[in-house]
């Protein structure tokens with residue numbers, strides 16, 4: 001195994017977003033804080049989803065998870081498409097790095113960006129409403145699995161996309177709505193029957209619900225189901241991405 | 254086995270893009286320590302072949318080995334042995350020249366112990382003063398030199414340069430030649446593709462000519478020229494007569510009063526040609542002969558200018 005090569009790529013991918021922290025960390029944090037201010041203020045007193053949990057407290061974990069997954073996706077997909085468009089991906093493809101090493105470095109960097117944003121947001125949330133912490137382990141596991149899944153999805157999207165537009169479309173018409181409409185702002189129990197049923201096949205719903213369970217110890221689904229669905233989605237995406245990297249699909253014509 | 258193996262061996266390599274046969278069964282070897290020229294008109298398949306050797310392009314059939322290492326089964330060893338300077342001026346906009354070189358070395362498992370070597374490369378390629386600049390800020394010629402440095406960071410024993418001198422000014426061309434010669438003198442196998450045939454003629458020991466995905470010639474540079482069955486005769490003539498009918502098809506160019514004839518070495522001795530021209534009524538003012546250049550051989554084999 002080329003450990004040093006793997007580490008070099010990982011550090012490079014981290015430094016890539018670290019050099020533009022305003023854009024890669026601060027900006028998503030501000031977005032989430034604005035959501036929190038608006039929705040928390042408008043609906044804060046009028047709604048209660050779980051008994052004993054204020055609405056503002058309810059939406060904080062959802063907003064954190066939404067930011068984690070959107071940014072994990074953004075990190076891998078934008079890095080890959082940029083290297084493809086600039087042509088500098090050849091430097092990586094010529095190097096003695098295996099599919100697993102490429103995969104691991106990109107995905108880990110995506111997860112780390114998600115974790116960084118999640119941590120900053122958690123700090124902000126603490127200033128607004130101190131959240132309970134039911135299970136550290138569940139919070140961490142859900143962050144890594146969901147962030148990982150979306151980082152891998154970003155890798156796949158980056159491999160498939162031929163230009164920035166493709167990626168922007170995928171981000172705006174799929175990732176954004178899917179993460180936004182999967183229970184960040186409401187419990188699926190308030191949804192009509194049909195949509196509630198459908199939610200049980202939506203991995204994004206489990207990512208948010210399981211993460212929230214880590215704080216409150218209650219959720220729409222069991223934590224086991226959330227871990228399994230999120231982990232399963234991660235594994236499925238990983239299998240596809242690794243197959244692409246191994247065969248050189250689209251990357252090595 | 255690797256001790257006696259060729260620097261690069263290419264066996265039966267095929268590649269199609271849709272219906273286009275970019276490479277149609279290419280087979281040859283490049284010996285260790287050789288300065289090798291890979292020539293061919295635009296679209297001949299040179300870059301595709303280099304991409305296949307480097308693992309950037311998948312071949313449909315065939316086998317490639319670098320220093321005896323199969324480039325698919327033993328891709329790590331094959332890639333470590335190889336440094337490729339791509340044809341396009343590609344670069345990473347996020348990092349400085351020095352950072353890019355250190356990162357590239359890192360991919361090959363080369364850490365701090367290679368940093369002095371990187372500084373030497375920066376020096377030798379005249380990049381030291383720009384080491385802290387981002388590559389975006391550099392001129393085209395400097396970007397090209399960064400690409401060369403990047404290909405050499407891991408001290409590869411085999412180096413491929415894909416048209417390093419295209420669109421480069423004369424001075425930089427000279428610098429690059431000197432650098433390539435030095436690299437070769439230090440024991441590196443150098444493979445060069447170029448459009449400047451005089452460049453290949455001056456630098457390369459052996460030359461392969463590729464045309465439409467097929468190998469047209471592979472020989473020592475001297476042999477390839479000697480084997481050419483033609484030579485050239487430039488005549489400056491006085492008088493308004495007609496050339497003997499046998500010579501008319503041999504005219505390759507006319508320039509105010511002088512003309513160049515392409516003559517078969519064996520069948521058209523110069524003495525006879527001169528006599529027949531004089532016989533047609535001309536007065537011969539000046540005579541010059543010229544041996545074929547690589548350009549002529551190239552034109553002969555591919556029907557195109559380089």
Ligand SMILES: Nc1ncnc2c1ncn2[C@@H]1O[C@H](COP(=O)(O)OP(=O)(O)O)[C@@H](O)[C@H]1O
Pocket residue numbers: 253270273275293294295296297298299300301302
């Ligand atoms: N990715 C690709 N997709 C389709 N056709 C390609 C691709 N790469 C190269 N070609 C075609 O293959 C042929 C050989 O190209 P190339 O290897 O770049 O030639 P050279 O380097 O000798 O100029 C050309 O006709 C080119 O258009």
Ligand SMILES: [Mg+2]
Pocket residue numbers: 299300301340415
């Ligand atoms: Mg080319």
